[in-house]
Amino acid sequence: MPLLEQLIDALRVLPGVGQKSAQRMAYHVLERGREGGARLAAVLAEAVEKIGHCQRCRDFSETPVCPTCASAARDVQTLCVVETPADRLAIEQATGYRGFYFVLQGRLSPLDGIGPGELGLDLLGARLAEGEVRELIIATNPTVEGEATAHFLAQIARQHGVRPSRPAHGLPLGGELEYVDRGTLSHAFGSRAEVT
Numbered sequence: 001m002p003l004l005e006q007l008i009d010a011l012r013v014l015p016g017v018g019q020k021s022a023q024r025m026a027y028h029v030l031e032r033g034r035e036g037g038a039r040l041a042a043v044l045a046e047a048v049e050k051i052g053h054c055q056r057c058r059d060f061s062e063t064p065v066c067p068t069c070a071s072a073a074r075d076v077q078t079l080c081v082v083e084t085p086a087d088r089l090a091i092e093q094a095t096g097y098r099g100f101y102f103v104l105q106g107r108l109s110p111l112d113g114i115g116p117g118e119l120g121l122d123l124l125g126a127r128l129a130e131g132e133v134r135e136l137i138i139a140t141n142p143t144v145e146g147e148a149t150a151h152f153l154a155q156i157a158r159q160h161g162v163r164p165s166r167p168a169h170g171l172p173l174g175g176e177l178e179y180v181d182r183g184t185l186s187h188a189f190g191s192r193a194e195v196t
Contacts, residue, residue, distance in 0.1 A: 004026065004030075007026045007029075008022045008023055008026045009022070011025050011026060050062055053105075054066035054068075054069055056069040056100075056127070057069050057100065057101050057102050057103055058102065058103045058104070058105055058120050058123070059085050059088055059101060059103045060085050068100065068101060069100060073098070074098055074099060074100050075098050075099040075100075076099075076100065076132045076133070077099070077132065077133060077134040077135065078097075078098075078099030078100070078133070078134070078135045078137060079099060079100050079101070079102055079127070079128075079133045079135070079136050079137070080097060080099055080100070080101050080102070080136075080137040080139055081101075081102045081103075081104060081124070081136060081137065081138050081139060081140065081153055082101060082102075082103055082104065082139050082140070083103075083104050083105075083106060083107050083140050083141055083146065083149075084103065084104075084105065084106075085103055085105075087103075087139065087141075088101050088103055091139060097137075099137070102120075102123075102124050102127065104119040104120065104140075104149070105118075105119065105120070106118060106119055107119070107140060107141070107143075107145045107146050107148075107149040108145060108148050108149045108152060109145050116152070119149075121152075121153075121156065124153075124156065125156055125159075125160065128156065128157065128160035128162050129160055133160075133162050134162060134163060135162065135163050135164075135165055136153065136154075136156075136157040136162050136163070136164045136165070137165050137166075137167065138150045138153045138154060138157075138164055138165065138166050139166075139167050140153070142169045142187070150166060168191070169184075169187055169188070169191065170184060170187060170188030170191065171184065171185070171188045
């Protein structure tokens, strides 16, 4: 296979990049961005080689224990479970949460061969057994697989005497009811809370 076709095919591994987008990227690098392309290739190769997973939370890390898990300023009594490193980053940037995290790197999906072992739930159970965590915040996505994963995680938490909680899901701030989809509206009504 010619090198240009290999480059286009390699770019298609990125999410949301189809044949046409990959072609445009390849042509751009070769026509105008060779220096940037060389830098991208070098950084990408180094990142793939040197970035692994934190031994405590499974997030991406260049060190055995990531800076978040190594921090003494965090609240050891709360542990937030998320599906992906991107979910962890979103929570970290948008909230005042100061506890620790556990990154599943996916969600339970028996059809795709993803079970408790692939999500590191043995490591999570061992962490809960240490006795420091009092609340497990289960921040999986509100999908069928995410909800099934949340239910499973809640059972693990209860087995270790840890209170499971779930962030509220429902109506968006500033949204109008007539434009909210039926599933979201139904879930919001089903999980309504008392006004204080």
